[in-house]
Amino acid sequence: MTYVLTEWNQQYFRSVDLSILEHLQQEAQHRREQLNHSPQDEVLDDATNGLMFRPFNGLEKLLLVPQFHFQPLNVILSFGDTIVCHYSARMYTGDQEYIPTHQLRVIRSLGEKNRLKIMRYLYQGPRTFIEIVRHLKLSKGITHDHLSKLRGAGLVYAHFEGESLVEYTLRPRALEQILPNVMNYLKQ
Secondary structure (H helix, E strand, O other): OHHHHHHHHHHHHHOOOHHHHHHHHHHHHHHHHHHHHOOHHHHHHHHHOOEEEOOOOOOOEEEEEEEOOOOOOOEEEEEOOEEEEEEEOOOOOOOOOOOOHHHHHHHHHHOOHHHHHHHHHHHOOOEOHHHHHHHHOOOHHHHHHHHHHHHHHOOEEEEEEOOEEEEEEEOHHHHHHHHHHHHHHHHO
8 A cells, every 4th residue: 555655646747737845735734724713523524524533442543634626535544553635735727716616516516406304304414325315316327416515515414434425414504605605705
């Protein structure tokens, strides 16, 4: 695994735009500073856009690694007593005149009735994937697609035990943030 990660890092950093590296360093520094005055769970939530890791016997460290090209995905790996979570730093190099991609993802996710049904169901409390499938009465594949879109938009929490996703809950924070963000965009 060390060889694979070493080769991956060499490929990744060999031709990366220096402004991206600078932003990733700023992101890492921002998260370190955020840890000085905010609870760890809040920093994790903000950085990963809704991933939650349950403590388990043998887990000593959770290492967050900001990435550019994983947007909006997260990659989670377990190494002994450490979980490594590569998360999207949500940086955008495109036209600043438009609403950021992440915010568009939230808006698009809200425009589908089955996703709204999932969110309404999760409002009642934590649910497993199978419970959501049964509630929607849709196939596992279609339900998974809807949940992936909601996760990518940060509208649901994905709760992990190690590398296993065990349940989902609603992430109201994302809903509370979208209207002010859209209003700020309109006022520009």
